Amino acid sequence: MEPVHPGVGVTRRLPLLAVAAALLTGCAVVPQEAAPPVPCDPTPAAAVVPGDGVYLGANLDWGSETLAEYAAAAGHAPAVAVSFTGFPLGPDDGRNLDGAVDQLVAQGGLMLLTLEPHDGLAAVTDDAAADLAARLDGYNRRGVPVVVRFAHEMNGSWYAWGQQPAEYVAAFRRVAAAVHAEAPGSATMWAPNYGGGYPFAGGRYEAVAGSGDAAVLDTDGDGGVTAADDPYAPYWPGDDAVDWVGMSLYHWGSAHPWGENEVPEPGKFVAQLTGEYVGLAGDDRGLPDFHGTYGVQHGKPVAVPETAALYAPGSGGADELAVKQAWWRQVHDPALAQRLPRLAMVNWFEWDKDEPEIGGRVDWTAASGADTRAAYRADLPAWGRWADAVPSCD
Template sequence: MPLGIAVAAIALGAASITGGLADRDRKNQEAAASQSAAAIPTCEVTDRNSLVPPSGALLGVNLNLEAKPLAQYAADLGHKPAVSVSFADFPYTEQERTHLQQAAAQIRADGHIMLLTLEPKQGLAAVTRDVISDLVKDLGSINSQGVPVIVRLAHEMNGSWYPWSQQPLEYRDMFTRVADAVHTGVPGSAMMWAPNYAGGYPFAGGQFEAKAGSADFAALDTDHDGAITMADDPYAPYYPGDGAVDWVGMSLYHWGAKYPWGENEIPEANKFADQLTGNYVGANGDDTLLPDFYSVYGKDHNKPVAIPETAALYNPTAGGAAEIDIKRTWWEQVFSAQAHAQFPNLKMINWFEWDKNEVEVNGRIDWTTTNSPAIRGAFTTALPDWLHYGTGTTCRPAG
């Protein structure tokens, strides 16, 4: 129940129970309750540009809300996260719509921004005008509760494993249609374009890789040599344009130093920065350098850059390096003063806080930093002062 309504209910209940109160006193109480509610500002979010901090970065989390509520994570972290990641099919079911509203309620109390990852698992053609219209209505509803939304739409589109993969022509059209509707209809929501880190591009052999001879294949063959290889630009053909994109994002993980994954290995020096700038050559089996994602999209296109997900692999059943050494080495890179100075447009960092089975490893991987007291203590101590956190919302919904 919103605070203002609760105050009014308490006042009215008290007047009813104490029936001997004078009518004047009752009216005074009702007026006071009304003024109290009016004094609480409405929650409606109306400016997507205000989501970008002028300096520093938002610290958020990709959390298994069924295993740990956001309130518990905030207590463990010692801060309310500025961003909480949610996933839904697109179009989504009524059950998923309910889950999004439930997630929004948790974020309203113990966070700030929802990063909503929408996955068009039925293919790009399923994103119809009606589907987009329904999304705009739902975003408006969430915004009116005081929760801004950044929509990460059809992420990892340059991979080969999703039904929306490697279809740059249709993808850009779909993204632009959604972005136009969101920008027009929900000023408290923003759009994020987030390709997969391109080490290993074009990820040959995936179910949805571009077919030779297709228009999409021709668009992806940026060096016009008749093949799609790591020599082709793995990002630019998928970019929908500056007008459609508010944020750019790339998830960066430490899976290990070499393939196959599953061994407990210390992250190589400067790995995080090298991945973000295209200079990392480990683990890919190829010395080809990638485009500098940060410079091209963060600086040249002047977009706020997000790391929607990051973490370091720890396999509890394997030997090798210790959990604390692996994870601490990674977060020291992510949160380093060097990274802060080198990447001023880096405006969001979300930790992947899951303990789950990974098909790439065929086993359980613990990516978390708050479940173990020792890891949690080291992680929270390492958080730099340039990070921004959530404050929760104490206002009543608009309308």
Template structure:
């Protein structure tokens, strides 16, 4: 009996050693498996990171980048956020381009202005390599617009690279970004490649490529959403085709022939400044327009003429008998029954270049807004549904011909000076509306 416990202990010890050896072997195998798996995952992560860093198109497809960046927590859902419809109102909505670069936001504008914006404009570039250049900033902008119930976002997209280099993926991204903004109850008025009849943007005065590009942008937007409207918005034709400052298509090129609408072999003010660039009724929801008062020689403080705004819209090209009239409102809004929007307007004041006997800032700006926002304007242009003021002050480059170009500080703002704001609001006629207008007043 005395030997049984010893024999049992020996058996137990041998079993324990064998079990320990087996566990150690299995643990070492597990360690090896984990090590191999970690190497594989590390290699895979390196591949993924490189793909995301160097392949924008794959990054867009894999991550649906725009939706990730637009991780907005809305203050109100689309179901109870007001959706404004400017095209249906009897009057015009007031809007503003605000200085996002200076960290201005709609709520801050509303506080100093005393009225809530129904429309706010922002600008972004678009490149052939990466599409919209400021997707992250657009997330921030959309979040601030959400804080104003019902506010519409005006999105001006400016292609930087030649239009024929833009891939289908770039237009697709544009459509998906607009749809993502819309998903939170924010309507978008997309002003794509505006002022295309001018020669100061890379895409300017290239009517063939422009029309094709606008059609692609509109088709991509309509593929994803019905809460984004396409705005076709040329510049005021005063001075068209601006060839004295350089630029313009090569003589005899397809674009030259398209712009030479009277077929006299030259480009001048007798040629239609609009029709060569029009992409077609099926792709345009709004007719837009840009018109400013820049003062004498585009650099000095002068009071606008009493009818300058109307004559920019109904422009008579020249003083000679039989000079053509280029009337964007009649030609495109009225003839096609499309709503009309002045997407940018304002009067420049030059505080750094004040001369003896110059008019005051109030005199310059008030003379402009009293004709832009007037009962006569509303009656004359009943399809005009939105007028947006350029509420920004900045240095702008002015081409002085043989003298070269210089920068001038232009102040278009009306919301930063209390006296100007007060006078502006006092001068508005009854049917200029803000975001808080009652539905009954809009009809």
């Protein structure tokens, strides 16, 4: 989720991602009738990247909508279905993942699996990683590729795995080694939080001044962790461990406090991915070029695992279609192939839910509402790739 910018004086809350963990951990997946397993030789994960165009997917409220229902609303079966789970996996986690995979077997597409180690990085053991890899290999052999987004937003201060660069890198590499060795049809994704507002002071897991973690995060060597330090590089696990890179980008509005419905300024989406963003909330031009550094220089496909634009019914400001359409037209801009050549995945956050930031409901959806669905479908880009473009078995 988009962070609070420096000087606002409000610490960043547990973002939508934490609430969205209910996707699999708090809400039972609504299964379709399970298809009989058809073992196959999985497509190597390196080949599960669009040869051209961009995979378009969705973050679904699995407790109230199936993949088939979303596909009917959007007019296409999504190439990517986003799921969240605690890690290490408990019995309920495994059952819910199995239910999601049943839907993907029937509908097609890949799973973007976000692993959340809420008990801390010490719980990410070799055994937990091996158990995960064995499960993923089974999913791959059912024809479902998986991209594992491990401990996302690790540069934030709001998660139990946050701002612990050395331990995070070791845990990521542990999971990646198991996945690469035992589930060759699966891949890994490294996904920090957008760096505007770094180092997100005041969070529960903020690196303590004077600690070893703070020393690693002090990339400019001035004796403290500040907005001048690189918000991404200390957490990089290495080219051999990372297959995809990603960053969630939401339009919350133009300036804090959030809650008024505001049309996003032109060019915001690309500017945030390239470290060139200047808006009413602040000037982020000092941030690294995420797409250029980790996509182009490191040669990785780039994902936007989650995106949407805030519309709060009854909160005043612009109308729903004006807000959402302005954002999805940036996200689906025909020129993105030239501006962001490494972009390979974009997933809309298809949830309607209460948000603590505004003390009320936010409708993030694009395809669910009658007032936006037709416009969303009409604006889907020609470069969008859907479930039928995702290779699953050789």
